[in-house]
Amino acid sequence: MARVLGALAVAPVLGGAPGPGAASVAEAQPGVxxxxxxxxxxxxxxxxxxxxxxLGDRVVLLGRPGDGRDSALADTVRIxxxxxxxxxxxxxxxxxxxxxLHLDQLQRLAAYDNRVDRFxxxxxxxxxxxxxxxxxxxxxxxxxxxxxxxxxxxTSRTFQVVQRFHRAIGVITVVASAVFLLCILLLxxxxxxxxxxxxxxxxxxxxxxxxxxxxxxxxxxxLGSALGLGVGWxxxxxxxxxxxxxYRTPLLFALVTPGVALFAVTLSLALGVGAGFLAARRMARTxxxxxxxx
Amino acid sequence: MxxxxxxxxxxxxxxxxxxxxxxxxxxxxxLLDMVMLAGGMRESFRDLLLVRGYQLRLSPKxxxxxxxxxxxxxxxxxxxxxxxxxxxxAVSPILGGQLHVLGAAPDGxxxxxxATAFAMGLDARVQGDYELVRGRHAVAGAExxxxxxxxxxxxxxxGDTLDxxxxxxxxxxxxxxxxxxxxxxxxxxxxxxxxxxVAALPLATLQAMRGEEGRDRLxxxxxxVADGADVEQVRAELQRRVPRxxxxxxxxxxxQVEQRLSYFxxxxxxxxxxxxxxxxxxxxxxxxxxxxxxxxxxxVLRAIGVSRAHVVQQIVLEGSALSLAGAALGxxxxxxxxxxxxxxxxxFPGLPAAFAFFVFRxxxxxxALGLLVLSGVLAGVYPSWxxxxxxxxxxxxxxAVG
Amino acid sequence: xxxxxxxxxxGVVDGAGRRGAPPLIRVAxxxxxxxxxxxxxxxxxxxxxxxxxxxxxxVVGPSGCGKxxxxxxxxxxxxxxxxxxxxxxxxxxxxxxxxATSFRLRxxxxxxxxxxxxxxxxxxxxxxxxxxxxxxxxxxxxxRARELLAYVGLAxxxxxxxxxxxxxEQQRVAIARALANRPALLLAxxxxxxxxxxxxxxxxxxxxxxxxxxxxxxxxxxxxxLAQAGGRxxxxxxxxxxxxxx
Numbered sequence: 001m002a003r004v005l006g007a008l009a010v011a012p013v014l015g016g017a018p019g020p021g022a023a024s025v026a027e028a029q030p031g032v033x034x035x036x037x038x039x040x041x042x043x044x045x046x047x048x049x050x051x052x053x054x055l056g057d058r059v060v061l062l063g064r065p066g067d068g069r070d071s072a073l074a075d076t077v078r079i080x081x082x083x084x085x086x087x088x089x090x091x092x093x094x095x096x097x098x099x100x101l102h103l104d105q106l107q108r109l110a111a112y113d114n115r116v117d118r119f120x121x122x123x124x125x126x127x128x129x130x131x132x133x134x135x136x137x138x139x140x141x142x143x144x145x146x147x148x149x150x151x152x153x154x155t156s157r158t159f160q161v162v163q164r165f166h167r168a169i170g171v172i173t174v175v176a177s178a179v180f181l182l183c184i185l186l187l188x189x190x191x192x193x194x195x196x197x198x199x200x201x202x203x204x205x206x207x208x209x210x211x212x213x214x215x216x217x218x219x220x221x222x223l224g225s226a227l228g229l230g231v232g233w234x235x236x237x238x239x240x241x242x243x244x245x246x247y248r249t250p251l252l253f254a255l256v257t258p259g260v261a262l263f264a265v266t267l268s269l270a271l272g273v274g275a276g277f278l279a280a281r282r283m284a285r286t287x288x289x290x291x292x293x294x
Numbered sequence: 295m296x297x298x299x300x301x302x303x304x305x306x307x308x309x310x311x312x313x314x315x316x317x318x319x320x321x322x323x324x325l326l327d328m329v330m331l332a333g334g335m336r337e338s339f340r341d342l343l344l345v346r347g348y349q350l351r352l353s354p355k356x357x358x359x360x361x362x363x364x365x366x367x368x369x370x371x372x373x374x375x376x377x378x379x380x381x382x383x384a385v386s387p388i389l390g391g392q393l394h395v396l397g398a399a400p401d402g403x404x405x406x407x408x409a410t411a412f413a414m415g416l417d418a419r420v421q422g423d424y425e426l427v428r429g430r431h432a433v434a435g436a437e438x439x440x441x442x443x444x445x446x447x448x449x450x451x452x453g454d455t456l457d458x459x460x461x462x463x464x465x466x467x468x469x470x471x472x473x474x475x476x477x478x479x480x481x482x483x484x485x486x487x488x489x490x491x492v493a494a495l496p497l498a499t500l501q502a503m504r505g506e507e508g509r510d511r512l513x514x515x516x517x518x519v520a521d522g523a524d525v526e527q528v529r530a531e532l533q534r535r536v537p538r539x540x541x542x543x544x545x546x547x548x549x550q551v552e553q554r555l556s557y558f559x560x561x562x563x564x565x566x567x568x569x570x571x572x573x574x575x576x577x578x579x580x581x582x583x584x585x586x587x588x589x590x591x592x593x594v595l596r597a598i599g600v601s602r603a604h605v606v607q608q609i610v611l612e613g614s615a616l617s618l619a620g621a622a623l624g625x626x627x628x629x630x631x632x633x634x635x636x637x638x639x640x641x642f643p644g645l646p647a648a649f650a651f652f653v654f655r656x657x658x659x660x661x662a663l664g665l666l667v668l669s670g671v672l673a674g675v676y677p678s679w680x681x682x683x684x685x686x687x688x689x690x691x692x693x694a695v696g
Numbered sequence: 697x698x699x700x701x702x703x704x705x706x707g708v709v710d711g712a713g714r715r716g717a718p719p720l721i722r723v724a725x726x727x728x729x730x731x732x733x734x735x736x737x738x739x740x741x742x743x744x745x746x747x748x749x750x751x752x753x754x755v756v757g758p759s760g761c762g763k764x765x766x767x768x769x770x771x772x773x774x775x776x777x778x779x780x781x782x783x784x785x786x787x788x789x790x791x792x793x794x795x796a797t798s799f800r801l802r803x804x805x806x807x808x809x810x811x812x813x814x815x816x817x818x819x820x821x822x823x824x825x826x827x828x829x830x831x832x833x834x835x836x837x838x839x840r841a842r843e844l845l846a847y848v849g850l851a852x853x854x855x856x857x858x859x860x861x862x863x864x865e866q867q868r869v870a871i872a873r874a875l876a877n878r879p880a881l882l883l884a885x886x887x888x889x890x891x892x893x894x895x896x897x898x899x900x901x902x903x904x905x906x907x908x909x910x911x912x913x914x915x916x917x918x919x920x921x922l923a924q925a926g927g928r929x930x931x932x933x934x935x936x937x938x939x940x941x942x
Contacts, residue, residue: 157643161639169635179313180317183314187310305816596797599877
């Protein structure tokens with residue numbers, strides 16, 4: 001599959017008949033079907049929505065902005081299909097439109113003659129991939145062959161940066177939440193000092209008192225985690241809905257995976273129980289009368 | 295006296311106070327970082343665009359400068375059209391392209407390119423793309439100014455002569471133009487990534503070296519508008535006169551880049567709001583619990599003649615002290631984390647080396663931290679007013695019984 | 697002018713026809729009710745008495761008879777449901793919060809059974825507290841605080857916090873605090889209630905000294921020694937004055 005990437009201007013044609021500048025029928029090669037006068041193209045959904053075009057509409061493609069439809073670098077085409085954008089992160093921030101044409105059509109419009117920007121090659125298996133890679137690069141025709149996977153790695157560098165950024169922000173918010181949680185639990189346990197004092201004076205052991213407070217902290221943490229999961233899930237739905245609208249892409253921007261959920265719940269439980277234990281132990285060690293303020 | 299009382303109250307529960315200050319500090323740091331992020335990209339990009347005072351840019355239709363390999367044809371006519379406007383005082387034409395530095399094969403023949411760089415054909419008198427660090431500008435024929443990355447990649451130094459070529463045709467395996475170019479200077483390029491090798495050559499040289507693809511073509515034209523002239527008006531008129539290009543002002547470019555980077559601004563806003571909420575909640579909770587514990591003391595203060603307003607003032611002072619201490623610590627923490635986060639985001643491929651995501655402005659710090667301190671002040675008002683309004687006799691009795 | 701106001705203006709005439717100064721405290725038909733869930737508790741059911749300036753009055757009675765409630769009304773800490781409480785001619789029951797607060801700050805000194813010192817302040821700072829609230833300058837209030845602490849015999853302990861003082865010492869600091877703004881009236885609710893006999897006696901001596909210097913004192917107490925120290929006793933039961941031993 002060869003690709004030509006170029007910038008085109010699109011001008012709508014009103015009415016069904018092709019304009020006088022429409023591409024002439026190319027000479028047919030023996031055994032090959034003749035090329036129709038008006039050929040079909042596929043446009044992406046964004047272009048469809050913004051131009052308001054429908055299937056069957058005719059538009060003029062211009063290889064050079066400002067040219068008339070009679071120009072040698074112009075072609076009247078029919079919209080035969082709409083293409084949905086893939087969930088490709090690398091396209092997210094780009095506001096460009098996409099038009100799919102026949103190769104020879106774009107070569108002519110872009111004055112590319114018999115050139116392409118790149119080839120994509122499908123091989124039988126990975127061994128064949130390596131052989132082809134070596135053979136193409138050795139031929140030294142002035143271009144290089146790359147494994148698709150290597151290209152993906154290179155082009156995903158942007159997202160690796162974003163991922164690292166998100167991770168750093170995540171760490172900071174976890175630290176903030178941990179401090180907040182510790183403080184709140186300390187306060188909540190402190191509020192119970194008179195209850196604890198009364199229990200200790202009655203003869204209830206430290207162990208029982210600490211156990212009861214830790215159990216309370218655990219229940220609060222569990223409940224909070226469950227609530228947080230729900231809120232987190234709802235927020236990701238909102239994020240995806242919003243950014244899919246802004247960037248007009250089916251890409252998922254946020255996802256709560258089982259791993260993420262497990263990590264969040266585990267961390268909040270650990271923090272909650274740990275903080276509760278520390279606070280309870282501190283309180284249980286204080287003399288009961290001191291807890292009463294005497 | 296009130297200050298002493300507030301300090302004494304906070305020091306009574308050191309662990310709790312310390313944790314609260316820490317919590318507020320982390321919230322303050324995150325809030326400051328987000329404020330820096332929200333405004334930083336715009337500031338940084340604006341400064342970048344205006345580093346040499348060029349407010350207008352003309353690029354191939356429908357593209358941003360160097361967004362693609364497309365070029366503008368009939369360059370001479372384009373430049374004439376731009377210069378015809380008396381409000382435009384300087385015009386800098388630029389052609390971009392690939393430059394190959396050729397090595398020598400062991401057998402004395404020619405090997406493939408030893409290094410490939412991004413080349414900019416410029417008019418050195420009016421160029422706005424680099425700042426000379428060493429040597430001099432490339433003004434004539436086969437001269438070039440190189441970036442530090444270029445010199446590293448080629449192993450060359452200022453004064454060396456290099457075999458350079460451009461306009462490579464992969465089918466004919468030929469270059470459209472070759473030169474033996476002298477490295478006459480080293481420059482710091484504003485708009486290219488730090489790790490990318492870049493070389494600036496005289497415009498005519500690069501146009502000639504690129505052959506047909508470079509003849510009478512430009513990638514970008516920068517224009518400086520006279521002081522007092524309406525930049526937007528000049529832009530609109532240029533666009534009308536030359537519809538085959540896209541005329542972009544600094545404001546338009548900013549808006550387009552902001553739109554692309556809007557994610558970070560929105561993230562900054564959301565995280566900033568969350569930080570503020572956390573800081574507020576923390577102080578509110580601490581003050582509320584502290585007040586509930588001291589209801590008896592507050593009743594005694596009221597009984598000995600301390601007014602309700604003064605009781606509220608006292609408690610609000612405690613909340614403010616927590617927020618202030620946290621904000622001060624958070625400022626230092628925020629600056630450190632901003633540097634760290636900036637370093638992460640600076641790794642974006644293709645980002646100009648001079649671009650920063652987090653830009654510190656004192657006004658931002660005042661705003662952000664001032665907001666946090668204010669929220670700390672407000673956090674204490676309601677619980678303290680409630681406690682100070684409790685019936686004194688009943689509270690004293692309950693306190694005595696309890 | 698009502699007959700009462702006229703009597704107040706010209707002075708109280710006792711049984712022997714002698715005319716004295718108007719009473720500092722006049723309690724007339726005071727009732728106080730509280731809602732406790734569904735029930736109404738009648739803590740005071742019509743109490744009336746006068747206290748002259750410079751008197752020492754002890755209010756005694758069993759628990760729940762309304763002694764502390766009466767004290768709270770006199771201190772403008774609470775308001776009567778019916779009746780009037782006049783102190784130095786002012787109807788304290790009719791005061792709004794601001795006026796009542798100011799009254800408590802400047803006209804009355806309160807001493808509590810459990811001292812109620814601020815635990816995070818030193819002895820001197822505790823004594824300074826009412827003066828700071830009254831707007832007294834720092835130097836002046838520090839000097840007066842030291843003077844008051846010396847008066848109650850605690851000059852060497854001015855930098856100690858309540859936790860570092862004994863019960864008796866804490867109560868003496870509390871008395872010093874109550875005297876900070878030179879009140880006309882000292883109200884004490886079981887001032888020896890938390891103290892041992894010996895320490896209690898020290899407090900009684902201190903109160904005696906204050907009384908001798910002209911301070912009007914009203915104490916609520918179960919302590920028989922304290923009740924006898926003043927001379928006049930009011931016996932209360934079930935919210936009423938049962939007996940007034942003038």
